[in-house]
Amino acid sequence: xxxxxxxxxxxSVPEGAIVSLNCxxxxxxxxxxxxxxxxxxxxxxxxxYTYSSGNKEDGRFTAQVDKxxxxxxxxxxxxxxxDSATYLCAMKExxxxxxxxxxxGTKLQVIP
Amino acid sequence: xxGVSQSPRYKVxxxxxxVALRCDPISGHVSLFWYQQALGQGPEFLTYFQNEAQxxxxxLPSDRFFAERPEGSVSTLKIQxxxxxxxxxxxxxxxxxxxxxxxGPGTRLLVL
Numbered sequence: 001x002x003x004x005x006x007x008x009x010x011x012s013v014p015e016g017a018i019v020s021l022n023c024x025x026x027x028x029x030x031x032x033x034x035x036x037x038x039x040x041x042x043x044x045x046x047x048x049y050t051y052s053s054g055n056k057e058d059g060r061f062t063a064q065v066d067k068x069x070x071x072x073x074x075x076x077x078x079x080x081x082x083d084s085a086t087y088l089c090a091m092k093e094x095x096x097x098x099x100x101x102x103x104x105g106t107k108l109q110v111i112p
Numbered sequence: 113x114x115g116v117s118q119s120p121r122y123k124v125x126x127x128x129x130x131v132a133l134r135c136d137p138i139s140g141h142v143s144l145f146w147y148q149q150a151l152g153q154g155p156e157f158l159t160y161f162q163n164e165a166q167x168x169x170x171x172l173p174s175d176r177f178f179a180e181r182p183e184g185s186v187s188t189l190k191i192q193x194x195x196x197x198x199x200x201x202x203x204x205x206x207x208x209x210x211x212x213x214x215x216g217p218g219t220r221l222l223v224l
Contacts, residue, residue, distance in 0.1 A: 041220075043116070043205075044155065044203070098143060098145075099157055100145075101157070102155050103154050
């Protein structure tokens with residue numbers, strides 16, 4: 001079993017819909033949680049970065065972390081065709097070392 | 113050009129050939145990471161440098177993989193005697209100490 005599990009999709013939604021992306025993990029030492037967006041043939045770019053449990057909002061994006069359930073989510077409101085990409089959850093343990101463990105990514109398509 | 117750059121962007125190699133992939137990190141970034149991303153998967157950690165020191169190479173899949181960063185800036189990932197299973201996108205990321213990792217566009221390697 002992988003340390004981080006993510007539904008690969010693909011997920012197809014109409015423009016304007018609310019999108020929910022999720023990951024589960026098994027390593028209770030993970031303290032830092034990230035969501036990356038990766039367009040086709042590009043490198044991942046950081047969208048959201050949260051520490052420990054709680055919510056964080058940035059524009060149309062909201063990240064949630066529930067450490068008790070080992071479950072993280074990314075919500076996208078008012079989805080746009082430009083949001084069509086692969087979304088990767090990522091996590092790392094606390095401390096100085098920065099090794100990041102990624103999920104497999106969920107491919108999202110927002111249809112105009 | 114303030115981002116991470118990688119070259120070549122695409123590389124086709126015959127099985128058994130040696131390849132060298134280059135990463136130019138963001139100026140001033142102390143930390144440098146290499147990841148391997150297979151088709152439809154998330155990035156998998158290969159190795160980590162802090163300045164010129166290779167502090168973690170636990171993700172390198174075999175002794176055919178070798179990475180260096182001799183002057184603490186540019187890094188090269190070398191793969192000897194390439195095999196078909198080495199076909200993947202190789203991503204480089206850099207960061208300031210203990211901060212967000214910024215990814216390059218990747219080198220897409222195809223071994224025939």
